[in-house]
Amino acid sequence: MDAYVALEGERVIPARGRAPGRTRGELVFTTAYTGYEESLTDPSYEEQVLTFSYPLIGNYGVRDERFESERIHPRAVLARELTEDVAEWLTSEDVPAVDHIDTRDVVTNVREEGAMKCGIAVGPDVTPEDALDELAKCKGMSEHVDIGKQVSVSESVTYNAEGDGPEVALVDCGAKGSIVESLVDRDATVHRLPYDVTAEEVRELDADVLFISNGPGDPKNFEAAADLVDEFVGDLPLAGICLGQQVIAGALGGETEKMTFGHRGVNQPVKDLRTGQVVMTTQNHGYTVADPGDQLEVTQINVNDDTPEGLESDELEILTRQYHPEANPGPHDTLGFFDDVLAMAGDGSKKPALAD
Known part of the structure; x- marks a missing residue:
């Protein structure tokens, strides 16, 4: 699957698609090197796009007894590499996901510019314009007051x-x-x-x-x-x-x-x-x-x-x-x-x- 991530400023990052879909949200990152199951099911990530700074996510599988809630809360997931187990889990919950990106660069960007809006498009025929269209939908939007x-x-x-x-x-x-x-x-x-x-x-x-x-x-x-x-x-x-x-x-x-x-x-x-x-x-x-x-x-x-x-x-x-x-x-x-x-x-x- 093709995949593109569009950041504020209309910078577009090509990636490998791991779970299909199109979405948008606030791009944030976590430095946690374990606990991806807990992070993904933490309700505090609702409506955000979560970037994992640790290179490999999924090396010990997916077990629901580690979940903090009943579902995944981030709107999308970015990583350097996602295992098949995690990619299948995200796909089953309709959460778009990409990997094969330089997460160090993404994290540096967020640290320097602050948490920012982004658009994501993942699928067999998506284009950079699809990700930019998702990003454009963020403009003028405020945070969900009844979240x-x-x-x-x-x-x-x-x-x-x-x-x-x-x-x-x-x-x-x-x-x-x-x-x-x-x-x-x-x-x-x-x-x-x-x-x-x-x-x-x-x-x-x-x-x-x-x-x-x-x-x-x-x-x-x-x-x-x-x-x-x-x-x-x-x-x-x-x-x-x-x-x-x-x-x-x-x-x-x-x-x-x-x-x-x-x-x-x-x-x-x-x-x-x-x-x-x-x-x-x-x-x-x-x-x-x-x-x-x-x-x-x-x-x-x-x-x-x-x-x-x-x-x-x-x-x-x-x-x-x-x-x-x-x-x-x-x-x-x-x-x-x-x-x-x-x-x-x-x-x-x-x-x-x-x-x-």
Whole structure:
């Protein structure tokens, strides 16, 4: 199959087609060298075109027990080389894919110019003009403001209903499955709620912790989640991961902004400002907290660019992380975050909080 990738500026890259189709989206990259199954099924990649910087993708096959959700979320995939297993998987889910391109050049372009729009055309008879036509469709388009609907559960789902630990109201803005697993492993009962759940519905659960999940795009698009923070701050412990940190900060008077090319990979160094300890983390986000406001303390920062990686408030019982402590794929240095979140439940838990 022929394949072409058209970048902003109308540069066209020829490639080998591995999964047919035509599409467009925001071009981003990940530096992860393992975990392609987890990355491809991470809802935070919804509506993006994912470039893998590691040369070979698919060398240990495809197993659905590693999936973070039920489907692939990027609109298309670029790689130096894709194995047959991954190419067949992408084809089965109608996700266009190309390889035999210089991904170093693509990544350098994104780092220098920032995340950019691109058009992709893959098939037996496609031309460079087909990719340029897809790119042209991006012009004048803004980010999907209701993107949460595409990645969230449509109705409440409860996990570990008979658990003896705290009850967690998890607002699903595009939650990775391993977040649920990490809480259930600690015997918490998890109520996974739609992204637009109302305060009244949350209140009916009488949960011990309100948890805002990760998700795709601009945190300002998740107004319902921000309204929940406004409603429950000071009354219920609040926790958040990735987009969840941004939503909580924005709801409490902070500011968020889009990054040049974001943090996406499994080797992002994070420093704890209280202990001085540096840990390696898994990340996938294109927005960050520019100003946490007056109510939240920055407790952790990214070593590379000083962006906030952890926000806390002892008084308001708030604990957030910009990275993914559940780390699938990636290091498990920060799994203790979930113990700390459940410990905030205090007397509301069904049994004493779990120890580290």
